[in-house]
Amino acid sequence: MSRITGLASRSLEAYRLRAEMRRRQPPQLRYVERGADVPTIYYLAPDLDAAVGGIRVIYRHVDALNGLGVRARVLHGTPGFRSTWFEHETPVVYTPDVELTGADVLVVPEWYGPTLDRLPAWVTMVIFNQRAYDTWDFVPYETTGKGSPYAGFGNLKALLTVSQDNADLLEYAFPGIPVHRVRNVIDADLFHPGDGTPGRRISFTTTRRERERDQLLHILRSRGVLDGWDVVPIVNRSETEVAEIMRDSAITLSFSDREGFGLPPAEAMACGSYVVGYPGLAGREFFDPAYCSPVAENDLLAFARAVEAACASYDEDPLAFAKAGRVASERVLSEYSAERLDGELLAFFTPLTTRS
Template sequence: MRKLYQCVDTLNAAGLNAAILHAEPGFRCGWFENRTRVVDADMVTLGPRDLFVVPEIYGQSICDLPRNIRQVIFNQNAYVTLRSLEDGSVNATPYTNNPDLALVLAVSEDNAEILRRTFPETPVRRLRVGIDPALYHPPQASKQRRLAYMPRKRPDDAAAVLAQLKLRGALDGWDVTAIDNRSEAETAELLRSAKLFLSFSSREGLGLPPLEALACGCIVVGYHGSGGREYFHPPFAIAVNDSDISAFVRTVEAIICNIDSDPQYTDSFMAKAFRFVSERYPMEAEEQDLLDIFGTLLQS
C-alpha cells in the first residue's frame, strides 16, 4: 500500500492526474507519513480515457470491475497469483480473458519472468522499485549490538533460529528487536541502529524489508524469498537455503564472531551496502519508469 501511495505522489508531481481510491469514506493509511491525494471510491466516475490500477490481491474479482475502463494490474507478488491458480483456472481470467487489461506491472525480474511464462499473451513490464535514501541510510553514530527481524514473516522459523542462537550463547550482549506494529519512520530508525537483520522472506515480489535494511547498513542474513535473489549479494547479504534452520544458525554465528573479532567489520560493509542499494534501486529509476509507463498509456 505504501508503494501505491508513493506512485500516486510521483504521478501527481509530474502533472498527471492520479489518486488512491478507498472504499471507506475518509480513510487514509496512517502507518507511514503521506499527503497523498485520496478519494472516496463512490465519488469517482471513470471514463474510457482513465486508467484503473488494481493490486493483484483483488484476484478474480478484478473481472467484476466496471467494463470498458482500461486496467493496469500492479502485481507486487506474483507468487500470490500463482497460489490462487491452485484453486482453479478461473483465477487466471483477470490476466487471460480480460479485454480491459492494458498492462501488468511486476516489481522484480523474478516476478516479471513468472508472469510472462504463466500468461504469455499478457503484456508485462517490470517497475524498478526505488528506496528513499532520505529515510533508509546508514546512521551517523555507531551502530548498536542489535539484531532486528520482522516477526510476521515465517514466525516458526524465526522462533527456531533465535531459540538455537540464544541456547548456544551467540546472542549474549545483543539486543534482539522484533520490528512489529511500527511506523515506517520508527522501522527505519531501528534498522539504522542494527548491525544485523535476519530475513525470513517467503516467496516475495521483491522483499522490501531486507532491501531497506541493506540501505541502512545492516548485514542481512536469511532467505531471499526468490524475488529478493537479485539483491542478496555477499558480503553484505548472505542467503541461506530455504528452511535450512541449521545453516541459518551457523551463518548468523559466523557473522557475530566476525563482528566480535573485528570492531570495524560492520563499518566496512555499511557504505558498500548503501551504495549498492542507491545505485541499483534509486528513486529516480522508479519515477522514470512510472512516467514512461503511465505517460505512454495515457497518451494512447
Template sequence: MTVYVLSPDNNKPSGGIKILYRHVDVLNRNGIDAAVLHQTPGFRCSWFENATRVAYLQSTRLIDTDFLVIPEIYGPNITGMSDMPMIGSKVKKIIFNQNCRYTFLGQTTETVMQQDFDLAYTHNDEFPGAIVVSEDSKQYLEYVFPGLQVWRIHNAINVDQFSFSSQKKKQICFMPRKHAEDALQVLGILNLRDVLGDFKVVAIENRSEAEVAEIMRESMFFLSFGYPEGCPLPPAEAMACGCVVIGYDGFGGREYFDTEFSYPIQIGDMVGFADTVEKLIRLSAAEPDKIGRKAEKASEFVRQTYSPSREQEDILAIWHSLLSVV
C-alpha cells in the same frame, strides 16, 4: 483522464500499500492526474506521512478514458470489477502485481483445471498489461502469459529516512510479521547455543516508518524471514541503513542479495541460518572492519539500485507508453 489506483482499506504498516500511494504521488507531481481509490469514505493510511490525493469508490464514476490500477491481491475479483456500474468494461485496467506468487490467489485445483479457465491477464483489450517490481516477477508473468505486456518498476527506498550509519550497537533486528515460527527457531537455537552474548534482539512490529529506520540504523544485523516476496523492501531498507542482512531473499530479492555483502539462506534451513548468524557474531568481534565494509557495500548498492529517481523514471516511462496509444 485520471489514473485511479485501487488500494485496500488497511491502516496497518504495509510496504505494498505505501508503494501504491507513492505511485500516485509520482504521477501527480509530473502532470498526470491520479488518485488512490479507497472503498471507505474518509479513509486514508496514516501510519506513514503522506499528502496523497485520495478518492472513494462509491462517490467516483470512472469514464472510458480513465485507467484503473488493480493490485494482484484482489485475485478472482479483478475481472468482476468490470461489472461494477462506477467502473465498467471500457475502462482500461492495469494489474499492479507486487507479488507474482499471489497471481492465482483465490483459485482452487478445480477452477485452474477447468477447460475454459483463464485470468484477467489474458483479456488484453480490457487489461493491456501488468506492472511488476522485480525481474523474478517479470519472468514469472511473461512465462505464464506469453502475450502479456509486462513493465517493471524499481521500488524506491526512502533514502532520507533509511540513511546509512556506521555507529552500531550489538543489536540484531527482524520483522516477525511473516514466518515468525522460523524466527522463533533461529533465535531459540542461538540462545540454546549461548552465542548471542550481549547482543540484543529487537522485533520490529507496530512501528512507524521513522521508528523502523531508527532501529535499523542502530542494528548491526537484520534477519530476513519473508517469503514469497515480489521484491522485499525491509531487507533493502536494512542494507541502506548499514545492516548486514542474513536470511531469505523471498525469490524477488535475489537481485540484491549479493553474496559479496549479504548472506542468503535457503528457505527452511534453520541450522544453516543460525550457524551463519553465529559465525557473523564471532566475526564482528574478531574483525569488525570486515563487517563494516560489507555494510557499506550493501548500502551503496541498494541506494543506487532503488533510488527515488529511478523509480520515477520507471513509472513515467510506463504511463507515457500507455497514454501514447490511448
C-alpha cells in the same frame, strides 16, 4: 471419525474462502461516457491501515506520477480512509465521489485476484502484481481456465510488477499479456546509515516464517550466540521507527518467503545493517554476498551458522563489519532510487494516457 474430520476441514476451508472473498470484494465503480480533459491514473488500494509494504508502494507511485506532471490518485472505497502508518500528502479520492471515463486508467493490485471478475469490463485496467507468488490465492482451482484470473478482460493492457523474478514468473504464466517491471524505491531520506557504528543489536520483521524464526532463535540462544545481544522484533511500528531500529542494528535477519521484492531486507541494507538470511527468491537481485549473507531457501542450519559467523565478525572488528553494511547501503540506494522509478513509470504510462 476421519470422515467427520474431513467434513469439518472442508467446511472450515469453505468458510475461509467465503470470508476472504468478502474481504477482497472491490468497491463499486461508476463510469460516464463523456471524455476527460486530463486522463487520471487511479490506483485502487484496499482499505487496510496496517504496515503493508505494497500499499506504501501504491502511494509512492501516485506521488511520483504527480511529481512528473501525470494526474494520479489513490482510490479507496471508504470515504475518509487513508493509510496513516507512514507520513504522506498523497492525493486520495473515494469511489462514491469518482466517475471514471474512457480516458482514465485503473491500476488494480493482485490482492483482488479472486474477485476481478466483479470489476466492470469497460474499465482500462492494469494489474499491479507486487507478489506474483500470491496471484492465485483464494482462487478455486475448479473455476480457473487458461489465463485465469486475468482472462476475459478486454481492456486489460498489461501487468506491472516490482522485480525481475516476478516478471519472469508472470511472463511464463500469462504469455499473452505484456509484463513490465518497475523498481521499488528505498527512501534515502529515511533509510540511511547512522553516524556511528551500530551496537550489538539483531532486529527482524515478523510477517514471514514465524515457526522457522522461532526455531532459529532457539538454536542460537541454546548455543549462547545471542548472549549480550539485544534481539528486537519489529512489530506495529511506523516507517520512521522501523528505519531507526534498523539503523541501530548491527545485524538484521531476513525471513523473506516467495517475495514480490522484499522491502525489509533492502531497507535494512540501506540503513547500513548487515543482512543475514533468505532472499525470498525475488531478493536475489540485491542479496550480494559481497555485503550480506544470503542463505539458501529453507536451510535452517546454514541460517544459524551464518548468524553466528556474523556475530563473531562483529565482535572481532565492529568498524570493519560496519563497513560492509555501508557498502550495501550505497549499492541499494543507488539501484532503487526515486529517479530510476520516475523514468520507468513515465515510460510505462505515457502510451496508456496519450490520445491517438
